[in-house]
Amino acid sequence: MVVGDPKIARLLEHPAIWRGRSVAQRSGLSTGFAALDEHLPDRGWPRAGLIEILVGRFGSGELALLMPALAALTRSATARWCVWVAPPLVPFAPALASCGVVLDRVALVGGARRQDARFRGDPGMWAFEQTLGSGACDAVLGWVRQPKPRDIRRLQLAAERGRTLGVLFRPRRAAREASAAMLRLSIEPLAAGVRVTLIKGRSAHRGAFDLTWPGS
Amino acid sequence: MRPRTAELPYTGTTPAPTGSAPATAPLHGVGRATYAAVRARELWAGLHLSGFASVSELEQLAIRAQRFTPRVSLVPPDGLLLELAGSLHLFGGLEGLRRELTGECQPLQVRPVLAFAPTPLAALTAARAGQPLIILDPAQLTGQLAPLPLSALRWPEETRARLARAGVRTIGAVLRLPRAGFARRFGVAQLASLDTLTGRTPDVRADFHAPVRFRRRHELDCELSDHGRLLAALAPLFDALGTFLIGHQCGVMQLECRFVHRNAPPTDCALSLAAPCADGQQLGALFGERLNSVPLPEPVRALELWADELLPQRSSCRALWQPGEQGGEAREESEGLIDRLRARLGREAVHGLAQRPEHRPENAWIATRPPAAAQRRVLANRAADGVDETLPTRPLWLLPAPQLLVAHKGLPHRHGPLRLLSEPERIETGWWDGGEVARDYYTAIDRHGVRLWVFREREQPHGWFLHGVFG
Numbered sequence: 001m002v003v004g005d006p007k008i009a010r011l012l013e014h015p016a017i018w019r020g021r022s023v024a025q026r027s028g029l030s031t032g033f034a035a036l037d038e039h040l041p042d043r044g045w046p047r048a049g050l051i052e053i054l055v056g057r058f059g060s061g062e063l064a065l066l067m068p069a070l071a072a073l074t075r076s077a078t079a080r081w082c083v084w085v086a087p088p089l090v091p092f093a094p095a096l097a098s099c100g101v102v103l104d105r106v107a108l109v110g111g112a113r114r115q116d117a118r119f120r121g122d123p124g125m126w127a128f129e130q131t132l133g134s135g136a137c138d139a140v141l142g143w144v145r146q147p148k149p150r151d152i153r154r155l156q157l158a159a160e161r162g163r164t165l166g167v168l169f170r171p172r173r174a175a176r177e178a179s180a181a182m183l184r185l186s187i188e189p190l191a192a193g194v195r196v197t198l199i200k201g202r203s204a205h206r207g208a209f210d211l212t213w214p215g216s
Numbered sequence: 217m218r219p220r221t222a223e224l225p226y227t228g229t230t231p232a233p234t235g236s237a238p239a240t241a242p243l244h245g246v247g248r249a250t251y252a253a254v255r256a257r258e259l260w261a262g263l264h265l266s267g268f269a270s271v272s273e274l275e276q277l278a279i280r281a282q283r284f285t286p287r288v289s290l291v292p293p294d295g296l297l298l299e300l301a302g303s304l305h306l307f308g309g310l311e312g313l314r315r316e317l318t319g320e321c322q323p324l325q326v327r328p329v330l331a332f333a334p335t336p337l338a339a340l341t342a343a344r345a346g347q348p349l350i351i352l353d354p355a356q357l358t359g360q361l362a363p364l365p366l367s368a369l370r371w372p373e374e375t376r377a378r379l380a381r382a383g384v385r386t387i388g389a390v391l392r393l394p395r396a397g398f399a400r401r402f403g404v405a406q407l408a409s410l411d412t413l414t415g416r417t418p419d420v421r422a423d424f425h426a427p428v429r430f431r432r433r434h435e436l437d438c439e440l441s442d443h444g445r446l447l448a449a450l451a452p453l454f455d456a457l458g459t460f461l462i463g464h465q466c467g468v469m470q471l472e473c474r475f476v477h478r479n480a481p482p483t484d485c486a487l488s489l490a491a492p493c494a495d496g497q498q499l500g501a502l503f504g505e506r507l508n509s510v511p512l513p514e515p516v517r518a519l520e521l522w523a524d525e526l527l528p529q530r531s532s533c534r535a536l537w538q539p540g541e542q543g544g545e546a547r548e549e550s551e552g553l554i555d556r557l558r559a560r561l562g563r564e565a566v567h568g569l570a571q572r573p574e575h576r577p578e579n580a581w582i583a584t585r586p587p588a589a590a591q592r593r594v595l596a597n598r599a600a601d602g603v604d605e606t607l608p609t610r611p612l613w614l615l616p617a618p619q620l621l622v623a624h625k626g627l628p629h630r631h632g633p634l635r636l637l638s639e640p641e642r643i644e645t646g647w648w649d650g651g652e653v654a655r656d657y658y659t660a661i662d663r664h665g666v667r668l669w670v671f672r673e674r675e676q677p678h679g680w681f682l683h684g685v686f687g
Binding site: 063091 | 549550552553556557560561565566567568569570571577580581582583586610611612613614615616664665666667668684685686687
């Protein structure tokens with residue numbers, strides 16, 4: 001189907017035409033960025049499944065992209081946890097709170113307090129999979145060093161089992177590898193926002209587009 | 217005489233008015249009747265241990281004393297009561313019992329005073345007064361107690377002083393006072409204690425039960441060093457633990473295991489849980505994770521498993537909804553997750569985050585205990601509160617310690633020159649607690665477009681530091 005064709009788009013606006021997508025529209029978790037929502041398959045982040053965010057450099061805006069969704073998740077009445085597995089630095093509590101994240105729903109596993117070489121290898125992966133599959137979390141953010149395709153498949157299955165949004169952060173060079181994640185996007189920093197490139201997504205619109213941060 | 221018989225038919229059919237009439241009234245009558253029957257047969261031994269303060273030693277003595285009678289009760293800090301009517305003929309009468317009980321006290325290095333009386337308070341009072349009385353006949357009770365000093369009753373100092381001013385110094389004298397006037401002037405509680413002393417009202421003492429603990433040892437047929445086989449050898453112990461816990465309706469939060477070696481000192485391995493658990497298999501699985509991180513110096517010859525502190529386990533019902541569904545909660549899953557992560561990664565590996573009201577960024581956050589299990593929030597919609605737009609911008613990532621940056625011509629460099637984006641924000645505080653900082657914070661952007669939080673020290677040598685990444 002040629003999505004961009006204006007004639008077809010006008011035809012589809014007819015109220016008598018029912019499309020399966022319109023049911024799915026509500027199933028996603030709004031990202032907080034209207035432009036991004038439009039490009040994602042369920043008009044938002046998946047509520048259960050693994051996504052990959054690929055960055056050229058740490059700190060390119062990958063976390064800021066997730067903040068509105070994390071804030072919404074931790075604020076819901078039946079909020080489960082939001083767990084950070086092996087974060088490379090300390091997530092700064094005042095900044096999280098000013099983004100609207102409820103801190104008593106946030107848990108950290110390992111990470112900057114524990115400078116343990118043993119931990120970042122296999123146990124980080126183990127902790128990520130356990131946390132995703134436990135059903136105790138709404139979202140799990142993971143920084144795992146060089147996961148193998150088989151590991152990513154396991155993470156994806158665990159996320160579906162636990163009904164959890166898993167976010168795996170990887171360097172941009174991993175874009176060449178195959179991955180079982182539901183959604184893969186690559187981001188680059190701009191002056192006041194990010195450029196998002198969708199690499200993989202079930203029935204997602206491909207291509208790159210720019211987002212601007214709300215405050216700027 | 218007519219009204220009583222007329223009222224009778226109603227007593228069975230009308231429901232008792234709830235709330236107004238005390239529900240204990242009929243029970244009280246029953247208690248009285250049985251008490252009257254029992255009282256004739258009871259014989260209490262009161263044991264007073266002078267200069268004895270430790271409750272744990274008192275409990276030890278109570279455990280030993282349980283070989284004489286199951287009805288032992290503690291009167292902390294220095295008293296012990298035993299009901300001995302049924303045990304007299306088993307231990308050679310009163311003299312035999314006195315000898316045995318004194319013998320039990322010897323390892324504790326205390327000299328007990330032992331008195332026998334038909335009511336517990338009378339036995340204890342006589343012992344506290346230092347009089348090794350033997351009162352077998354309830355009719356002689358008041359007469360024998362009469363010469364004892366009032367101090368043995370341990371009434372409040374103020375009451376005793378007022379009685380002394382009135383010339384009342386012995387138990388006999390206080391028993392001769394009119395009841396109504398005594399209650400009015402010295403309190404109902406004191407009158408009640410006199411009644412229990414003389415046996416007018418029952419004195420119900422809670423029996424002491426030794427704390428229950430689990431301890432099992434298993435000698436291995438051959439020495440094992442493989443973790444998998446050790447776990448297999450531990451499985452029967454965990455099965456026994458599970459059966460034991462279910463039987464006692466208890467759970468454990470702290471579990472310890474000892475591996476005994478041939479030459480090396482034994483290896484101890486403790487497991488702590490986030491919530492009481494009574495499932496032997498689950499405990500075994502958690503212990504397996506913990507065991508992976510324990511180095512064993514030598515093969516293992518014997519295993520020992522013990523749980524000292526048992527906690528009452530309340531069974532809960534399962535939710536209709538799965539966690540993550542609308543209305544689903546994740547209480548059990550959360551506790552299970554914390555236990556699993558801690559068992560493998562160590563206790564400090566899981567923590568929560570909290571803010572602190574501090575201007576210094578490194579002190580503005582604190583690691584807390586892991587958040588409590590997810591529970592339905594009463595404030596369902598908190599979307600309105602919390603977000604304060606007036607706060608200065610803060611980075612999402614903080615470096616554990618500020619990192620010194622290279623400076624060229626007064627500007628910081630990191631993979632090339634950094635471009636400063638914002639006006640400086642000055643943080644100058646902490647002069648009172650030794651952690652003084654005086655810094656100008658800037659938002660900077662590096663060659664790759666990554667936004668950084670850097671500061672310049674206001675003191676000499678005006679160094680540039682990287683302190684956060686906006687992420």
